Structure formats: structure tokens, C-alpha cells
Amino acid sequence: MTSYADQAILFVASFAANWFSALSGGGAGLIQFxxxxxxxxxFGVALATHKVASVALGLGATVRYLRENHLERRFSLIILGAGLPGVVLGAGTILQLAPRTALFLLGVLTLGLGLYSVFKPRLGMEHAPKNREGSGLLTGMLGLFVVGFLNGSITSGTGLFLTIWLIHHFGLxxxxxxxxxLVLCGLVWNGTGALVLGYLGSIAWGWMPALLAGSILGGYFGSHIAIRKGNLWIKRAFEVITILIGVKLVLG
Incomplete structure (x- = not known):
């Protein structure tokens, strides 16, 4: 059980992490985990505990985004259907692996995402849906499975991979x-990962009050700012968060 001082630290860290995550489309693990x-x-207990708290981020974001009606039912089901098996497989694998090498490689990839966005000025500025049928859809679903596996196995910043895949491959x-x-990965993918990790390992329930409060409030207010500011502001936030996360994971 944590002290009141620890709970205060957890709340501030959780709020900041989830505010940035909701603004940029991922990255709460940079601070919270x-x-x-x-x-x-x-490590294993922290991972499972963070996953549970991340569900609250999805809840806070969902409350805000439901008012905007941005989510298409068919496309949402595609993301869930392709990604959830990867989440389950990844969550069942990570507790058996040494994390350092995986975190280093994830850092290199995450850093690459940020630099890719920086050098593609028009990336994600316009909504031009593509690859919703045929071979393009199958390739997209394979990518979603891989991102789901990363989401289930390594917690730091993997929502950023889903954000950039949806932009690059599907034209969002x-x-x-x-x-x-935030809604599908934050609420459903992370919820599934939390269930698997909680079943295989353990969760620090005494740490939850501050983490859940920070996650819900950070997710809501970060989403609110993202909606108000628009694509260019979100793109810049995405680039800053991915580069910071990438450098942190590479350096350890």
C-alpha cells in the first residue's frame, strides 16, 4: 500500500502522462510506467498495473470523443478484430522475456516514427480514407495485428504505432x-491486455485510486485540447512525444 505522498506523486504523474497521451495519440508509458x-x-506488476490504469485513459477519452462522432462502426470492428489477437499473444509473451533488448528496439522504431512525421509535412493533415478493401485491407489488418502484439507486450508508447499506421496506411x-x-486501443486493447496480465501476474490494487483518477482526467482534458486545436497541433505533439520516448527507450 502506498502512502498519501506516493498517491499524490502517482496522481500528478498519471495526469501528465495521460494528458500528453490523449493529445498526441499515445505515449502514457513514458512517464507512468x-x-x-x-x-x-x-517489472511485471508495474506492467499489469499500468495497463489497468491505461483503460481509464481510454474511458476519459471516450467520454470526450463520443460527442464528436468520428468513429465508423465497420472500421472500428476491423481494428478490434485484427488487433485483439495480437494483444492477447503479446501480453502472454512479455512476462517470459527479458525486456531490455525489446525496449531498445522499440525505442529505435518510436524515434523513427517521430522523424518520419517531421519529414512528411502533409502527413495526417487531410482525411483521405484508403485501403478499406481487398489486399490493402489485408495488409492493414496484418499491421494492426503487429501493433496489437506490441501493445500487449511492451507498454511504453505503443499507441503511437497505431496512430501512425492509421494515418500512413488507412489515410486518416x-x-x-x-x-x-484512444477509444479502441486505450479502452478495449488495453482492457484486454490488463485482463491477461492480471490473470498471469498480479496488479497493485492499492496504487489504483490515484492512477485511475489521473488517467481519466488526463485523458478527458487532453482529448478536449486535441479536438479544439486540430491536426497541425496534434501532429507537432505526436512528433515531440515520439522523439522523447524513442530517445528515452534507446538510452535506457
Whole structure:
């Protein structure tokens, strides 16, 4: 059980992490997950605990995005159907692996995402749906499965992969891509990962009050700003968060 001081630290860290995550389409693990380890949780317990708290991010974002009606039912089912098996497989695998090499490779990839967006000025600025049928859809679903596996296995910043995949392959703009990421990845993918990790490992329930409060409020207010500011603001936030996460994971 944490002290009141620890709960205050957890709330501030969780709010900040989830505010940035809701704004940029991922990256809550940059602050929240390392903070849990710093405060004394073992890797596996911190991972499962962070996953549960991340569901609250999805809940807070969902409350805000439902008012905007950005989500298409068929496309949402495609994301869930292709990604959830990867989430389950990844969550069942990660507790058996040494995390350092995987985190380093994830850092290189995440850093690459940010640089890719920086050097593609028009990326995600316009909503031009594509690859919704045939071979393009199958390739897209394979990518969603891979992203789902990363989401289930490694917690830091993997929502960013879903955001950029939805933009690059499916032609969404940043605002819509972030909406899908926060609602479907944040609520459903993370919820599934939390169930699997909680079943295979353990969750620090005594840490939850501050984490859940910070996640819900951070998710809601971050989503509100993202909706108000629009694509260019979200794109810049995405680039900053991905580059920071990438550098952090590479350096350890």
C-alpha cells in the first residue's frame, strides 16, 4: 500500500502522462510506467498495473470523443478484430522475456516514427480514407495485428504505432487517428491486455485510486485540447512525444 505522498506523486504523474497521451495519440508509458517501477513495483506488476490504469485513459477519452462522432462502426470492428489477437499473444509473451533488448528496439522504431512525421509535412493533415478493401485491407489488418502484439507486450508508447499506421496506411488525418487510438486501443486493447496480465501476474490494487483518477482526467482534458486545436497541433505533439520516448527507450 502506498502512502498519501506516493498517491499524490502517482496522481500528478498519471495526469501528465495521460494528458500528453490523449493529445498526441499515445505515449502514457513514458512517464507512468517508469514511475511505477521507480516507486518500487517489479517489472511485471508495474506492467499489469499500468495497463489497468491505461483503460481509464481510454474511458476519459471516450467520454470526450463520443460527442464528436468520428468513429465508423465497420472500421472500428476491423481494428478490434485484427488487433485483439495480437494483444492477447503479446501480453502472454512479455512476462517470459527479458525486456531490455525489446525496449531498445522499440525505442529505435518510436524515434523513427517521430522523424518520419517531421519529414512528411502533409502527413495526417487531410482525411483521405484508403485501403478499406481487398489486399490493402489485408495488409492493414496484418499491421494492426503487429501493433496489437506490441501493445500487449511492451507498454511504453505503443499507441503511437497505431496512430501512425492509421494515418500512413488507412489515410486518416491526425484527429481521427488519435480518436480511434484512444477509444479502441486505450479502452478495449488495453482492457484486454490488463485482463491477461492480471490473470498471469498480479496488479497493485492499492496504487489504483490515484492512477485511475489521473488517467481519466488526463485523458478527458487532453482529448478536449486535441479536438479544439486540430491536426497541425496534434501532429507537432505526436512528433515531440515520439522523439522523447524513442530517445528515452534507446538510452535506457
Amino acid at each position: 517508469p514511475m511505477l517501477i521507480f516507486l518500487g513495483l517489479p 488525418d491526425y484527429k481521427r487517428a488519435v480518436a480511434y487510438t
